[in-house]
Amino acid sequence: MQVVVRSGGKQYRVEEGAVVTVDRLAGDPGTTVTLEDVILLSDGDRLEAAPKARVTAEIVAHTKGEKIRVLHYKNKTRQRKQSGQRQLGTQLKITKIEA
Structure with a gap:
């Protein structure tokens, strides 16, 4: 049995044990x-x-994604600014799907 579930504004296709x-x-x-x-x-x-329907899941771990680097450059002044971000995530193990 597969389910499409929405979490955090995104949709995920999951099944039991995934x-x-x-x-x-x-x-x-x-x-x-x-x-x-x-x-x-x-x-x-x-x-x-x-x-x-409801999906029951267990939190396995909290993770961080890959580092994304962004560089801003202003043309005539040669001004540079660099920033980075790592997206925070949670790994879920799907334990039960109730229809």
């Missing part, structure tokens, strides 16, 4: 999180919109 990285969620590793914003439910050949 490990997915989403935007940072509050909670310590080992705690259980319930994702209730389920968009679509797929069970073999059947597709249906599933507003009452």
